[in-house]
Amino acid sequence: MIYRWWAIITNVPYRIKWWWQKQTTGYSDVELWNFDGAIAIYIYKGLQKFRDNVDRKEHHSLPMSRDPEKDMEAIETNEWLEILDKIIWSFKYAADDHFPFCSEHATDLISYEEYDKLERSEKNDLWKACSEKYDEGIQLFATWFGNFWD
Secondary structure (H helix, E strand, O other): OHHHHHHHHHOHHHHHHHHHHHHHHOOOHHHHHOHHHHHHHHHHHHHHHHHHHHHOOOOOOOOEOOOHHHOOOEOOHHHHHHHHHHHHHHHHHHHOOOOOOOOHHHHOOOOHHHHHHOOHHHHHHHHHHHHHHHHHHHHHHHHOHHHOOO
16 A cells, blocks of 8 residues: 555656657657557547438438449448448557457457456457457558548
8 A cells, every 4th residue: 555655656757858859749658658558548439429320311411332333322330430430440459458368348248357367368369359350440440541530
């Protein structure tokens, strides 16, 4: 308990430094230590808000279909929401402290405690499934990157 308070007190100058860095440059040394995680959190929160606006129909347009047969038609709202959900899942997974392990919200199937009890081969299969789902969302993010506008 005393150590915790001592750590808080001795870290005050660093916290001030990191706050100042964040205010002047937009990021701090702390975020650079896990820059991919910091970016993932930022994108995840923004996409959550973006998705909520689409779901509440507070947006003005939908992106054009990537299907050449549809000839520049806007995609349906439900299809866009499904794409956004996959992208959001991937950034939530990347922002998770347990990444690249499968934690409870990463798999939607199993808790972190249950994951620890699995055999190695089962963990590998679960991790592979999570990785594939993560890769799909990141690929969709890259594909639809120019369409995150209102």
